[in-house]
Amino acid sequence: MKNISYFDSVSDVSPKDYDLDRWLMETINPPKELLKKVLKYRETHNSYDKLQIPCVTISATFQKIRNLDNVKQHNNYIVLDIDRHSKKKKSNKCVDMLLVKELFMDHPSCLYCGFSVSGDGVYAIIKLAEHDKLDVYFEHFRDKLNHVGINIDESCKDYTRLRFFSYDSEAYYNPGARSYKIPVKKVFKVPNTVTNDDESKVNALVETLEGAGIDITCDYEDWIKIGSVLNNNFGESGRAYFHRISLMNSDYDSKKCDEKYNQCSKMGLNNIGTIVNLCKHYGLM
Numbered sequence: 001m002k003n004i005s006y007f008d009s010v011s012d013v014s015p016k017d018y019d020l021d022r023w024l025m026e027t028i029n030p031p032k033e034l035l036k037k038v039l040k041y042r043e044t045h046n047s048y049d050k051l052q053i054p055c056v057t058i059s060a061t062f063q064k065i066r067n068l069d070n071v072k073q074h075n076n077y078i079v080l081d082i083d084r085h086s087k088k089k090k091s092n093k094c095v096d097m098l099l100v101k102e103l104f105m106d107h108p109s110c111l112y113c114g115f116s117v118s119g120d121g122v123y124a125i126i127k128l129a130e131h132d133k134l135d136v137y138f139e140h141f142r143d144k145l146n147h148v149g150i151n152i153d154e155s156c157k158d159y160t161r162l163r164f165f166s167y168d169s170e171a172y173y174n175p176g177a178r179s180y181k182i183p184v185k186k187v188f189k190v191p192n193t194v195t196n197d198d199e200s201k202v203n204a205l206v207e208t209l210e211g212a213g214i215d216i217t218c219d220y221e222d223w224i225k226i227g228s229v230l231n232n233n234f235g236e237s238g239r240a241y242f243h244r245i246s247l248m249n250s251d252y253d254s255k256k257c258d259e260k261y262n263q264c265s266k267m268g269l270n271n272i273g274t275i276v277n278l279c280k281h282y283g284l285m
Helices: 020-028 032-044 047-051 097-105 134-146 198-212 220-246 254-267 273-281
Strands: 003-007 016-019 055-057 060-062 071-074 077-083 110-115 121-127
Touching (some): 032 047, 077 097, 097 121, 220 273
16 A cells, blocks of 8 residues: 545645555546546636645655644655646646657656646656655656656645646556666766767767667656657668667667657657767766
8 A cells, every 4th residue: 555645625634544546546437526526627727616626645644734844754756747837837838748648658667647637737656766855856857858848847846745636537557667766877988989960970979889888768758859869850760770779778679669769759859969968978978
């Protein structure tokens, strides 16, 4: 059982223990009364209707009241919110939320991904290797997602943050999600053989990676960025480079690599410097 704290509504100040898996399953196949509340809010967008919906805290459980002085347990989960509209925070007005769901669904550490209570935003729950570094993981995911044009809510780093009950019959739920640990960047020094021509530059970098046996795809978001840049610059001829770079990863799968390359064109990244900077990050240049 994965414990979370449950509240009957925003005004409820008494946390109650609840099972996270049960909560997530109910968002896919909800009790009639809860479904009715969510659908009513999606129809009216009235804040009063929203405040009547039950909510939980997922990153921590609480005793007595919901504040940092009453944390009973820190959980190894972070909830990433991608909101369509926001008055005070960065929004995602031009982001395809279905593509955002696909992005998280492919992440091996994603426990759950579905539409938020409004129906026009997405939230994902990522299983973490460490339970006491929520702010560190938040900054890591914020920076990675910013690179692909996705903004996440700043309050995701708050252990006390409430998550309203939502509904998504096609939500992604993976109880076997693997714990995610921020990769430690390895530094290797090898000769700089980059030329001015883009394809020659990429070819030289790939050969250098192969010679040193370095994996620059251990971070999933980096892998997506590499595929997008190669696809948008070289089309079908970039597929071989994508496979050669991906081969450095111990989880390499040829079929999945092909499928991901086909999807990467949707992300729209085309700056070769993205790959160059990744290689620099690993000390290759």
